[in-house]
Structure formats: structure tokens, C-alpha cells
Amino acid sequence: MDNKELILAVKALEVEKVIDPEVLYTTIEAAIVSGIKKKQISDYKNEVKDTVEVAKPQYENLKAILDRETGKIDIYLLRTVVEEVTDELNEISVKEAKEKYHVFEIGSLVREPIKVDTKTMGRMVAQTAKQIITQKIREIERNNLYEEFAKKEKDIVTCVVTRKSLVEKGHLKDKKGHAILDSEGHPIVKEVYNVFLAINNGEFILPPDEQIENEIYTIGQRLKVYVINVKKTTKAPIVTISRRHKELIKRLFELEVPEIYDGTVVIKDIAREAGSRSKISVYSSNEEVDPIGACIGPKGARIGNVLQEIGQDTEPGEKIDIIVYSENPAIYIENALAPAKILDIRLNEDAKEAKVLVAKDVFSLAIGKDGQNVRLAARLTGWKIDIVSDEMVSSLDDVSMGSPEKEILEERAEAVVETIKDEDTGGGTDSED
Structure with missing residues (x-):
């Protein structure tokens, strides 16, 4: 089998797919052997004997060697050296091995060249080899993709939006679960999509749960995503990406x-x-x-x-x-509540709870719209933060951590917050200052 085009194809794949050519060469050799065995079995079942060498399916220990320069392929039968031959096709006597191949040790393998009729063998061998090589290339590409993204785990990558797939269709709602209306009083329709992103040689899904709220994605748009984790599977690697x-x-x-x-x-x-x-x-x-x-x-x-x-x-x-x-929790919490200024702060370090006193006019700022400012401050610092207005108490000395007054203060605070919300929104869903 002389096939210089095969060598050119391997070199092209080396450049295009970034695949080690030696891996392809060994794959081709294994594929040829597999194809020959398949042809042997086919010939045996149909009682067609094109050549003496390949007419029977007993040829099991075959080896193909591909010349990396010329593309010439030689086929060898590997025969085991034994004291007494019981299988003439797969075994060779120690006496014959000594005379022909200068091999003296029982159990060794000798490599004996065999002839293959390329006219009758070509089609099936080529078809089997093509399937195996294609499968190997896909496997290599999957491994390369996994290794590439494994290096990017816990990092960001730039990608391009290729397509979108509608997951569900509903109405846009506010924090309270009420439908948001347009200028004509109709509910605003919200469509939820899986967004497909091209990242290098792969395509991955950005699911709705990992998308930024209300962000619009358009085909061809370039954006950055965070790679949460990468899992290797028998198919393509599973890459979890996020914008959130x-x-x-x-x-x-x-x-x-x-x-x-x-x-x-x-x-x-x-x-x-x-x-x-x-x-x-x-x-x-x-x-x-x-x-x-x-x-x-x-x-x-x-x-x-x-x-x-x-x-x-x-x-x-x-x-x-x-x-x-700041390593000082009081200072850290005060900074985290910015832009609101605080009047006083008391800490319960065992429970990691903080009670913060603020002026009446900055109470809503400290809380934030729907409690967002104090909620983010609590997450940032790792402390539970209770905001108290000087309208409720004149000093934090009047409040003890974990005392019965705490529930009363929380109820009064909630009432004040609701009043502020009503004043700010006028019953609607206005945005925060």
C-alpha cells in the first residue's frame, strides 16, 4: 500500500487540528489491522478466499507499519516462538525461528511479512480505517478542548454569541412578583433563552440561571464569561460558565x-x-x-x-x-453600608451580629431599595446587620443584643421601611436613587 497522500493529510491535520502526527500514524496502523481482520471474517463467512494469507479469520496477531516519509504500509504477522507448534498461522517452532530470524527464546514474537491483495482488501480496509481515524480525531479534539478549558477553570474567557434557544415565555415582574406594565398598561413580555456561545473550538450554553438579569444577547456579540468548572466526560467536556x-x-x-x-x-x-x-x-x-x-x-x-x-x-x-x-469589624461594617453614614455601632462578636444607629434622614439610604444596601453589606462582611433609626431610639444603649426590645424595634423598623417605600414609589416600582 503506497499512499503519499496519506502523509500529506496527516501533516494537514497536524496544523489544522493541532494533533500530534505520531498519534495519527499509530491510529492509522491500528485501523488498517482492524480492517484486515474485518475483511478476513467477511471472506470466511462468505467462503471467498481472495488470497491464501487473508482467506481465513485466524490471523489475529497482525501489525501494520506505516513509513512516515513515503506512506508505504507493510503488514506483518506476529508469530509466537514455541517448542511444539499447534497453530501454524500464529506460532513458529524454536528451530525455524533460529534458522530464519535468529530468535532463540521461547515466548518471543517474530515479525513475518505477509502479502495483501490491495484490490480486494482496499475498500473494506479503507472504510474501517476511516471510521477509526475519524473517531480518534474526535477523541483527540475532545481531550484538547478539555485540557484547554481545564486551564481556564476559575478564570474568564472571551466568547461570541452564535445562537439562542427559547426556553420559556412569561411576563416581566418586579420584586413583589407583580407584572410590570408598559406605557399603555400592558404586561411586558419576558422571553427566557439558552444562549449558545462559541469559545475557541467549542460551543457552550449560557443558561438563564447564569445570565445577568435583563441583559440582551445578540448574534455575533462578544462578551466575557466566568468558567465555574470543567468536567471531563466520554463525549464533549461539560463547561459551566456564568455572567452572574x-x-x-x-x-x-x-x-x-x-x-x-x-x-x-x-x-x-x-x-x-x-x-x-x-x-x-x-x-x-x-x-x-x-x-x-x-x-x-x-x-x-x-x-x-x-x-x-x-x-x-x-x-x-x-x-x-x-x-x-478593615480588620476592625466595626469599621468594616461602617464602610460596607456606604454611602449611608452611621451614628453608632454595637457588636455581638460571638453571634456576629451588629446593631447600627443611623439618622432618620439616611435610614432609607442605609436600608436601600428592597433592603439591598444592608443585604449586600451583610454578605460582604459576613455579619448580620440590624439598622436602627434615631427616630426609634436616642442611643444604642437603650437596646440590648438579643433582648425582648429587639423584636419591637424590628417591627417598628419594618413599618418605617414600608412607609418610606410608599413615599418613594407612590405605589409603583420606581428605581433607586
Whole structure:
């Protein structure tokens, strides 16, 4: 079998698919052997004997050797050296092995060339070889894809939207579960899609649960996603990607802020409600470097690039609060509640609970719309935070941690919050200041 085109095809695959040519050569050799065996069995069943060498199915120990330069393929029968021959096709006597091949040890294998009729063998061998080689190439591509993404696990990759598949169709709702109406009073229809993304040589799904709320995806759009994990399977690797994950924020800042990339500025914690608001705490290992200023950048360029990436199609877009981390829990909690200013704070370190006193006019700011500001602050710091207005008490000395007064204060706080909401929204769903 002389096939220089085969060598050219292997070299082309080496460049196109980034596949080790030696893997392909050994696969081709194994495929040829498989094809010959298949042809033997076919001939035997149909009692067709094209050649003496391949007419019977007893040829089991075959070996094909492909010349890497010329493409010439030689077929050999591997025969075991034995004291007494019981299978003439697969065994050879030690005497004959000594005379023909200078092999003296019983149990050794001798390689004996055999002739193959290429006219009768070609079609079946080629068909079997093609199937095996195609399967091997797909296996190599899957392995390459897995290895490529395994390196990207817990990191971000850039991808392109290729298509969308409708999952469900419903009405857009507010936080209370009420349908949001358009200017004409009709419910706004919300369509939920699986978004397919092309990443290098693979296509992966961005499911609704990992999408940014209200973000619109268009065919051909380029965006960045966070690779949560990569699992190897018998088929294509399963890659879980996300636009909602809080680590996406961290990786984006690492790309935009050199001081974070080199470790001068460190992101300590992140609390995120994707598409709406995030809080991140930072600190600097160099007293001369302002961690917040480094993250914001000249004229807000650095944080602006991050915001554009995570809210490029949402309205009004995700906001990011950057605060300074402190090992002092009281200072850390105070910073986390920004932009609200606090009057006093008391801590129960055993229960990790904090009671914070604020002025009446900043109470709604400290709580945030639907409790978002205090909720994110609690997630960021890891403390349970209760906000108390000076309208309720004049001093936190009047309130004991875990005392019966706590339930009364919470009920009064909830009543104040509901009053503030009604005043702010006028019964509607207005956005936060």
C-alpha cells in the first residue's frame, strides 16, 4: 500500500487540528489491522478466499507499519516462538525461528511479512480505517478542548454569541412578583433563552440561571464569561460558565487594574446581585497606593470598562460600590453600608451580629431599595446587620443584643421601611436613587 497522500493529510491535520502526527500514524496502523481482520471474517463467512494469507479469520496477531516519509504500509504477522507448534498461522517452532530470524527464546514474537491483495482488501480496509481515524480525531479534539478549558477553570474567557434557544415565555415582574406594565398598561413580555456561545473550538450554553438579569444577547456579540468548572466526560467536556458569578467582577478588575494583577491592591470580598448592584472591599499592601483610586482609575476609566462589560445592554445597568476593607469589624461594617453614614455601632462578636444607629434622614439610604444596601453589606462582611433609626431610639444603649426590645424595634423598623417605600414609589416600582 503506497499512499503519499496519506502523509500529506496527516501533516494537514497536524496544523489544522493541532494533533500530534505520531498519534495519527499509530491510529492509522491500528485501523488498517482492524480492517484486515474485518475483511478476513467477511471472506470466511462468505467462503471467498481472495488470497491464501487473508482467506481465513485466524490471523489475529497482525501489525501494520506505516513509513512516515513515503506512506508505504507493510503488514506483518506476529508469530509466537514455541517448542511444539499447534497453530501454524500464529506460532513458529524454536528451530525455524533460529534458522530464519535468529530468535532463540521461547515466548518471543517474530515479525513475518505477509502479502495483501490491495484490490480486494482496499475498500473494506479503507472504510474501517476511516471510521477509526475519524473517531480518534474526535477523541483527540475532545481531550484538547478539555485540557484547554481545564486551564481556564476559575478564570474568564472571551466568547461570541452564535445562537439562542427559547426556553420559556412569561411576563416581566418586579420584586413583589407583580407584572410590570408598559406605557399603555400592558404586561411586558419576558422571553427566557439558552444562549449558545462559541469559545475557541467549542460551543457552550449560557443558561438563564447564569445570565445577568435583563441583559440582551445578540448574534455575533462578544462578551466575557466566568468558567465555574470543567468536567471531563466520554463525549464533549461539560463547561459551566456564568455572567452572574461574583468572581467575574474580580477577574475583570484584575484585567483593568495593574495594581490588583501584581498584588499591590487586593480584593478581599465581593457581594453581588448581578445586573443591579455589587459591593467589593479592597485594601492596599502599599500605604502610598490608594486602593479605591486604583480601582476607579483616571477619570473613572478602569471601573467604567468593568461596568461596560457587565452591563452593556442593561438599563440602568449594574452599579459597583468600592469600599476599604478593615480588620476592625466595626469599621468594616461602617464602610460596607456606604454611602449611608452611621451614628453608632454595637457588636455581638460571638453571634456576629451588629446593631447600627443611623439618622432618620439616611435610614432609607442605609436600608436601600428592597433592603439591598444592608443585604449586600451583610454578605460582604459576613455579619448580620440590624439598622436602627434615631427616630426609634436616642442611643444604642437603650437596646440590648438579643433582648425582648429587639423584636419591637424590628417591627417598628419594618413599618418605617414600608412607609418610606410608599413615599418613594407612590405605589409603583420606581428605581433607586
